[in-house]
Amino acid sequence: MSVQEEVLEEVLTETKEKKQNEIVVFNDDVNTFDHVIEMLMDACEHDMLQAEQCTLLIHYKGKCAVKTGDFEDLQPRCTKLLEAGISAEIQ
Structure with a gap:
């Protein structure tokens, strides 16, 4: 296994573990x-x-995931949308 493959495998593992x-x-x-x-x-x-x-x-599907990330980053963004009268939630 090359170094590049090992690094890629580590990154993929970390990505899966972090919700x-x-x-x-x-x-x-x-x-x-x-x-x-x-x-x-x-x-x-x-x-x-x-x-x-x-x-x-x-509009056409009824909902859309508009931003993905850590809860701490998403919370103020979602609050801003809610304060603007937009129906949004973090899932």
Whole structure:
């Protein structure tokens, strides 16, 4: 086994062991596309295209995981979305 393979194996093992949380945003009949896009760009640091794509998924699928990461990073982001009137939760 090469050094590169060993390092890759260690990284994959560490990734599996660390539980990642997600912010899931749910569709509603209140918020506009523009508002949701703007808030995803602000709270989740999405670029315009990513925010638009997530907003379309939220609209057509009913929900979308918009950000993945550690709970400590996601909590203030989710709070910002909730304060903006967007239905979101960390799963």
